[in-house]
Amino acid sequence: MKINIPESDQERIVIVGGGFGGLTLARELKKQNYQVVLIDKNNYHQFQPLFYQVAMSGLEPSSIVFPFRKAFQGEKNIFIRVTEVERVDTDQKQLHTPLGICNYDYLVLAIGADTNFFGNEEIEQKALPMKSVSEALHLRNRILTDYEIALSVTDYEKRQQLIDIVIVGGGPTGVEVAGALAEMKRYVLPKDYPQLNTDEIDIHLVEGADRLLLGMSEEAAQKAQEFLEGLDVKVQLNAMVTGFDGAYATLSDDSKITTHKLIWAAGVAGNKMPGLPDEALVKGRRLAVDRFNRVQGTQDIFAIGDIAYMEEPDYPKGHPQVAQAAMQHAKQLGKNFKRLSKGKEMEPFSYKDLGSMATIGRNRAVADLPGFKFQGAFAWLIWLFVHLFQILGAKNKVSIFLNWVWNYLTYDQSLRLIIRPKEGPADVARE
Amino acid sequence: MKINIPESDQERIVIVGGGFGGLTLARELKKQNYQVVLIDKNNYHQFQPLFYQVAMSGLEPSSIVFPFRKAFQGEKNIFIRVTEVERVDTDQKQLHTPLGICNYDYLVLAIGADTNFFGNEEIEQKALPMKSVSEALHLRNRILTDYEIALSVTDYEKRQQLIDIVIVGGGPTGVEVAGALAEMKRYVLPKDYPQLNTDEIDIHLVEGADRLLLGMSEEAAQKAQEFLEGLDVKVQLNAMVTGFDGAYATLSDDSKITTHKLIWAAGVAGNKMPGLPDEALVKGRRLAVDRFNRVQGTQDIFAIGDIAYMEEPDYPKGHPQVAQAAMQHAKQLGKNFKRLSKGKEMEPFSYKDLGSMATIGRNRAVADLPGFKFQGAFAWLIWLFVHLFQILGAKNKVSIFLNWVWNYLTYDQSLRLIIRPKEGPADVARE
Structure with a gap:
């Protein structure tokens, strides 16, 4: 059975994973001359840097995630499918999913990394x-x-x-x-x-x-x-x-x-994708890619973000597995797809370190920006605004901002709720 | 094993259920000369009239629930326990729970009603x-x-x-x-x-x-x-x-x-509480109570809200199973406990119908207030403000208000997220 996506004259790019890399790439490909299929097992993008605030009752899950369908409303060349990918068949250029087989002309793996228990x-x-x-x-x-x-x-x-x-x-x-x-x-x-x-x-x-x-x-x-x-x-x-x-x-x-x-x-290890050439798999279960993010041993398969391992002169051990790298990979690959569609050569990627930050608590954070290191209340404020700026959706920004102000003033995270959606016997009916 | 609650010279009132009835009663009993134990299987109060908006992606669960511990912070005579009640032992005046046995001097059942499938x-x-x-x-x-x-x-x-x-x-x-x-x-x-x-x-x-x-x-x-x-x-x-x-x-x-x-x-049927006298159980699995909300055949057990069936001259078939009735029961019973503690007689309850409303959609609601019936946009506005006023917690009010304004202006409920907390094997470790 084939997945139900309209036939098109456009070449089809299938992106697997809607994290920072996959989402950014799909946005780059809006209105470009490709049919784009974005596959994720969730129907929403997750803003990973704030997971810990959800765990600590400071924010609601809904404030830090964003529905893919809303992000791409009205985009006629973008198709979203909520499903898992079981394996890739590189000969047939097909993905196998529970919803059916999905053909691709180009495949982009933005499948990220999961917790690494190092075999314990x-x-x-x-x-x-x-x-x-x-x-x-x-x-x-x-x-x-x-x-x-x-x-x-x-x-x-x-x-x-x-x-x-x-x-x-x-x-x-x-x-x-x-x-x-x-x-x-x-x-x-x-x-x-x-x-x-x-x-x-x-x-x-x-x-x-x-x-x-x-x-x-x-x-x-x-x-x-x-x-x-x-x-x-x-x-x-x-x-x-x-x-x-x-x-x-x-x-x-x-x-x-x-x-x-x-x-x-x-620690993290790359998520698995059966069907890829063995030679592509390197340390940390990442996929070795060239400077165009093309997976080693393939022609039409790309990898971006945490799953991709790209060596470049300044980064002989690959890029750090952070949101910045994923978004930069995605932007360059988006440009390269545009060049391809115009018959031009692709351009190689170079990583630009924009710095990193971590927050410890009220008025306490540490920041390393290029050429500028600082710690304390100012770093904490910068941390807040950078994250607020990055989160997707105006409503999420407002909601997070109000939550932070509230929590700051009241010294209280008010979301100490043990809520589980009730999974009843009704779920069995689906089978 | 006894439940771990400090011994006290005060008489102990145990309230089972923190819905509209149980929560209102516990608030009435703040600082009164009783030790109050509030037992609920959740750690939060739920605002039932807005469940449907959660189901329809219009509101977050966290906006319409409120943690009990936050509601009673600083109240020294109120103890909250999150657990189920397995049965009541009326002879020993004890509740059996997974956390241990809980003695009571007075027991108030505010256990509400659940879906009635009429045996199908x-x-x-x-x-x-x-x-x-x-x-x-x-x-x-x-x-x-x-x-x-x-x-x-x-x-x-x-x-x-x-x-x-x-x-x-x-x-x-x-x-x-x-x-x-x-x-x-x-x-x-x-x-x-x-x-x-x-x-x-x-x-x-x-x-x-x-x-x-x-x-x-x-x-x-x-x-x-x-x-x-x-x-x-x-x-x-x-x-x-x-x-x-x-x-x-x-x-x-x-x-x-x-x-x-x-x-x-x-339809609904009262939640079960094993151990009560058979004579108390009436139609709809409710508990027959006298005008003081005392369960028939008992001296020290009360029932309020949906679970209580009280006949009075104006309501020969009992009160409607709505939030208003539960809160009115609770307020009167709170007053009666106060009278009891001062050696006074209890006063009988009378229900005062404050009207009812239902909303159908944007600008469309119906309202029956005492002596005043109206439908349409004005009823819808009244409905919004009545519910906003009733919901517990300033932050919830702000959050719901902003959500409603947002949804109204954008014609969109933005919470179309399929989020389930991951229940991993780690849960097994608890056993």
């Missing part, structure tokens, strides 16, 4: 990842549910398991989660749970290297650690979590930390 | 109820997912099953859902799904009586039907849905309607 199955089964808005919401529900249960637990050790949290990975996500949890512990929990002794809540941040924020400057790392320790986060460097049984996390020195919740933000 | 198991298994924010969110996900699937279905009959919707029950919920769906069909779907012929979407509203809105005036019913038919809703009166196999709904005259989604808003 015990951790994979019991740890909490945070690589989608659904996972962030699940984490929120877990944190809140555990505090509710903790109220009724009189055994000290058991209660510690419920209220203590270990975060693994000292990159931006780990740092931001730790900071937000520490603020929740300080400002919100004593009011919500007067029966709990919130001093008993321990927040651990465990990092394998000898410093935090490896992708950023030494100054940023130093200051982030200072900020976190000022908020009572227990930062452990040069330490790895080697096991987690749901009650205790085991560290590389065989010490144990009591916890029921292990948040895993320690 | 096939319908119960396959229909979509809308009596909680979780169910509303589930309905939203189902509607959106089905449109996505419909895009890939070329068979006419199968596509009709995915896009047509049957709503059973012509009360306020049924009318409001039908109106909102009709507007989505008219304003939103053609833009989101240009490939779908939205004229093919049929919305059916089926009601057993010979008119809609049985609890309201004849004028209101007439006008509501006129509004709905103006929006192309197919209203069928004097008709019952007798079966639903997930593909076709069967009506009492053996005719069939093609549909995969049957929204059931045709």
